[in-house]
Amino acid sequence: MSRAFVNEDAAGGEAPRYPLPPPDDPGYDLAAARALLRGADEGDSASAEAATGYVFGEPKLRSQVERILAEARADGNERLEQLAERFLRRATR
Secondary structure, three states: OOHHHOOOOHHHOOOOOOOOOOOOOOOHHHHHHHHHHHHHHOOOHHHHHHHHOOOOOOHHHHHHHHHHHHHHHHHOOHHHHHHHHHHHHHHOO
8 A cells, every 4th residue: 555545643533524415415426526535635545435435446436536636727736636636547447
């Protein structure tokens, strides 16, 4: 596992929370995609995956992550851009 995704302090604090709408909400997949990217950024993909029911790189979320990638580029958010690109590379496997 890449050191970039390891949170060595994870056991010392409260598990991150990922506020999500109900799964039948039309915005659920976008919220789930954002949660997965946030989890990856915080080094806790496992909690985000458990909260969303999706894995990092889930092909079903491709269009949502492409939207997030466009927003990240427009905002100059290089870290989010990097994570979204990594997600999309994994989604094609």
